[in-house]
Amino acid sequence: MSKSFDVVVIGGGPGGYIAAIRAAQLGFNVACIDEWKNDKGGPAPGGTCTNVGCIPSKALLQSSEHFEHAGHHFAEHGIGLSDLTIDVAKMIGRKNTVVKQNNDGILYLFKKNKVSFFHGRGSFAQAVEGGYEITVAGAATESLTAKQVIVATGSTARALPGAAFDEDKVLSNDGALRIGAVPAKLGVIGSGVIGLEMGSVWRRLGAEVTILEAMPGFLGAADEGVAKEALKAFQKQGLKFEFGVKISKVDTSGAGVLVSYADAKGAEQTLAVDKLIVSIGRVANTTGLNAEAVGLQLDERGAIVVDGDCRTNLPGVWAVGDVVRGPMLAHKAEEEGVAVAERIAGQHGHVDFSIIPWVIYTSPEIAWVGRTEQQLKADGVAYKAGQFPFMANGRARALGDTTGFVKFLADAKTDEILGVHIVGPYASELISEAVVAMAFKASAEDIARICHAHPSLSEATKEAALAVDKRTLNF
Numbered sequence: 001m002s003k004s005f006d007v008v009v010i011g012g013g014p015g016g017y018i019a020a021i022r023a024a025q026l027g028f029n030v031a032c033i034d035e036w037k038n039d040k041g042g043p044a045p046g047g048t049c050t051n052v053g054c055i056p057s058k059a060l061l062q063s064s065e066h067f068e069h070a071g072h073h074f075a076e077h078g079i080g081l082s083d084l085t086i087d088v089a090k091m092i093g094r095k096n097t098v099v100k101q102n103n104d105g106i107l108y109l110f111k112k113n114k115v116s117f118f119h120g121r122g123s124f125a126q127a128v129e130g131g132y133e134i135t136v137a138g139a140a141t142e143s144l145t146a147k148q149v150i151v152a153t154g155s156t157a158r159a160l161p162g163a164a165f166d167e168d169k170v171l172s173n174d175g176a177l178r179i180g181a182v183p184a185k186l187g188v189i190g191s192g193v194i195g196l197e198m199g200s201v202w203r204r205l206g207a208e209v210t211i212l213e214a215m216p217g218f219l220g221a222a223d224e225g226v227a228k229e230a231l232k233a234f235q236k237q238g239l240k241f242e243f244g245v246k247i248s249k250v251d252t253s254g255a256g257v258l259v260s261y262a263d264a265k266g267a268e269q270t271l272a273v274d275k276l277i278v279s280i281g282r283v284a285n286t287t288g289l290n291a292e293a294v295g296l297q298l299d300e301r302g303a304i305v306v307d308g309d310c311r312t313n314l315p316g317v318w319a320v321g322d323v324v325r326g327p328m329l330a331h332k333a334e335e336e337g338v339a340v341a342e343r344i345a346g347q348h349g350h351v352d353f354s355i356i357p358w359v360i361y362t363s364p365e366i367a368w369v370g371r372t373e374q375q376l377k378a379d380g381v382a383y384k385a386g387q388f389p390f391m392a393n394g395r396a397r398a399l400g401d402t403t404g405f406v407k408f409l410a411d412a413k414t415d416e417i418l419g420v421h422i423v424g425p426y427a428s429e430l431i432s433e434a435v436v437a438m439a440f441k442a443s444a445e446d447i448a449r450i451c452h453a454h455p456s457l458s459e460a461t462k463e464a465a466l467a468v469d470k471r472t473l474n475f
């Protein structure tokens with residue numbers, strides 16, 4: 001006997017669980033199906049983000065940053081420590097606790113919002129009159145019918161051809177977040193967000209980290225000035241980079257991993273490491289969805305084809321998050337989930353893709369919103385730039401973290417903010433002001449005229465806005 005729902009969401013990551021909650025708030029009878037299992041085989045909703053992504057990576061970044069501060073920066077404050085140790089098992093245990101708190105939090109939210117949760121794999125069985133039949137394969141097999149289906153099945157790590165993940169020596173994000181002991185030498189392939197964050201964690205804990213990148217330059221999506229400043233800081237910390245490499249072989253037959261590659265000049269090189277993290281991108285995950293049963297259209301990369309409003313080719317079937325086009329970011333997935341639930345309710349849900357913030361939680365942190373200076377040049381937009389260094393910010397000096405700057409890009413004629421780029425302390429938090437400003441189409445002058453608390457890092461934002469008109473007060 002099939003259980004019927006107004007809305008069935010397949011996938012309980014940030015795209016799916018948020019869509020389910022919003023749909024329930026709007027008065028629908030909602031089910032959410034998620035197959036993630038915790039180490040005891042129980043449900044672990046929250047998807048990649050909660051289990052092997054955003055949340056655990058930030059937990060380990062925090063722990064490793066404490067370790068680095070204790071080892072290298074406490075002394076500047078007059079705090080002496082002898083016998084500094086790191087208990088990796090405890091650090092990983094704390095990370096697991098943080099993950100579980102988030103899993104449990106989502107289960108609680110489902111209860112609170114009366115979302116029926118099903119633990120298992122959801123797949124399309126067939127189209128039925130007025131909707132779809134969805135099979136849930138879990139501890140038992142169940143059948144659900146749904147008037148509307150939201151697919152939010154996320155993504156998985158892309159493997160390097162010829163180097164399948166074994167999560168022992170060749171690690172995806174999953175294995176990289178549970179290495180049992182600090183490796184003496186760690187290789188990372190890919191200098192994107194995940195490679196930089198994971199590389200930073202293990203370097204802080206004592207690993208010698210080498211990052212191999214196929215692209216000739218660093219962080220192509222970021223503003224060039226920010227990328228240059230960040231690279232300088234990372235290299236100073238001891239992260240080693242090689243750009244423009246071409247990997248030819250990954251050999252795990254010995255004790256460690258041997259990576260053979262041609263360097264930027266074409267010379268053959270070998271990197272010997274104990275562990276290798278491969279972070280070369282992620283692929284949309286539609287495994288097990290049985291998309292063929294209903295004719296759900298996928299593109300050549302396996303992502304679900306959607307329009308700007310997340311509608312698929314099938315009536316009443318929507319898709320959000322990493323499984324569709326666009327940036328693979330948790331907050332983008334969430335916004336799409338909310339918008340789709342509202343569209344199902346006949347409202348005008350909207351996601352403004354031009355002001356989705358990007359954050360890299362390294363030290364210094366990197367965050368931006370809007371267009372970069374090189375994009376504005378390429379688009380032929382006349383702009384003004386203003387920059388303010390954290391070196392001249394009182395709070396940053398007090399924190400002992402003066403790396404980096406805030407940079408504003410504003411329209412040369414109208415002064416409307418076109419992009420804000422931050423490299424430095426708490427960039428992840430500071431960027432919100434810029435997102436709000438851009439959402440309200442603010443000018444640089446608007447920010448420059450607003451009173452910012454003193455002493456705060458946000459004063460660097462105000463000063464960068466003042467710098468657009470060359471009238472900084474503290475630099």
Ligand SMILES: Cc1cc2nc3c(=O)[nH]c(=O)nc-3n(C[C@H](O)[C@H](O)[C@H](O)COP(=O)(O)OP(=O)(O)OC[C@H]3O[C@@H](n4cnc5c(N)ncnc54)[C@H](O)[C@@H]3O)c2cc1C
Binds near residue numbers: 289
């Ligand atoms: C190491 C790392 C760090 C990251 N850090 C950040 C960050 O700091 N900030 C940020 O914004 N983003 C970050 N991301 C990206 C972020 O995790 C993703 O963009 C986000 O999780 C996408 O959400 P989603 O709901 O689309 O998919 P997912 O989170 O992947 O969730 C999909 C869920 O669907 C389930 N599922 C799949 N198929 C089925 C099926 N057939 N039936 C039932 N369940 C199914 C999966 O098990 C999973 O639970 C990070 C990613 C990684 C790997």
